């Protein structure tokens with residue numbers, strides 16, 4: 001494989017740090033740019049010999065200067081949207097962890113990909129799994145997608161049992177070790193809602209052909225059902241090194257340090273239906289996705305505001321869904337023609353959501 005120059009955006013985060021390990025293991029991967037939100041990158045840039053570094057600000061300036069072969073977008077939240085659109089527009093391979101950008105900017109992103117003609121490789125483990133199960137299959141042979149969810153730390157609880165849960169409890173994810181925002185999203189099932197919309201845009205599959213099931217051990221990363229009655233699943237221990245490595249070394253599939261599944265030692269493959277009454281954000285995401293326009297962007301923005309408030313102790317756990325529901329009800333969902341429209345819709349949804357959040 002010829003050397004690939006990688007721009008790692010969100011280098012100091014959970015995905016970013018694991019990506020650094022993957023790069024170190026593979027001599028054909030070379031870092032050419034690093035970005036963070038506020039963390040100092042001087043030492044990281046020195047160790048990896050990276051010339052293009054940016055802390056906060058407009059990520060497209062960094063990408064213009066560095067001209068990478070691959071953008072690994074591991075920024076958290078809507079802040080990653082400019083980089084996603086830049087990579088797609090320029091036909092630069094996009095390894096996408098930042099699902100929020102695809103959720104918020106789905107239509108714009110698909111149009112940019114069409115123009116740019118580059119690769120869009122998901123890093124989310126479920127979508128990486130789906131990408132692999134779908135590869136080489138005729139689209140009309142696909143019956144539906146099945147996205148799996150662990151169910152998070154509160155699986156099996158009632159609404160009454162969730163009234164007083166703290167950020168610390170919500171941050172204790174049973175199977176994945178991730179950054180704080182996605183961990184809270186996993187506890188509310190908003191993460192699976194975002195992934196539902198992400199899958200719709202990535203694979204062009206209608207919402208009513210994307211099912212969500214709980215798979216508590218997170219060993220089955222997702223499945224594709226085919227029209228002949230067969231279902232292909234992707235299995236492995238829950239470790240993000242695998243989808244990160246897959247996206248960065250595609251289509252070669254480099255070796256990782258992740259152990260092979262020890263099937264004979266016992267692997268539990270239980271599947272359950274999600275509890276949509278206790279975790280309403282999943283149904284709200286589906287409604288927002290089906291409504292289209294900027295409704296997914298509103299869902300995302302309101303959720304970001306509510307999750308930040310919950311992490312700061314300003315909002316109860318169950319109110320996260322209420323804030324998102326109210327913001328969606330107040331939004332007009334008009335389509336975004338360009339990034340400026342989308343940024344405006346995002347900002348408007350944040351203002352709506354803030355109204356529902358007590359001031360500190």
Ligand SMILES: NC(=O)c1ccc[n+]([C@@H]2O[C@H](COP(=O)([O-])OP(=O)(O)OC[C@H]3O[C@@H](n4cnc5c(N)ncnc54)[C@H](OP(=O)(O)O)[C@@H]3O)[C@@H](O)[C@H]2O)c1
Pocket residue numbers: 009010011012013014015016035036037038039040055056057059073074075076077079097098099100123124125176177178179180181182240
């Ligand atoms: N963690 C996982 O296992 C996992 C799995 C699947 C998908 N994802 C997705 O991957 C993305 C990253 O998740 P994470 O868990 O790695 O989050 P994280 O640990 O919170 O890290 C977020 C990264 O984004 C950077 N960042 C924040 N705002 C920025 C901005 N305005 N400009 C540039 N960089 C910015 C942060 O920099 P600072 O350190 O300076 O704040 C940090 O490096 C999310 O979209 C998440 O949904 C994560």
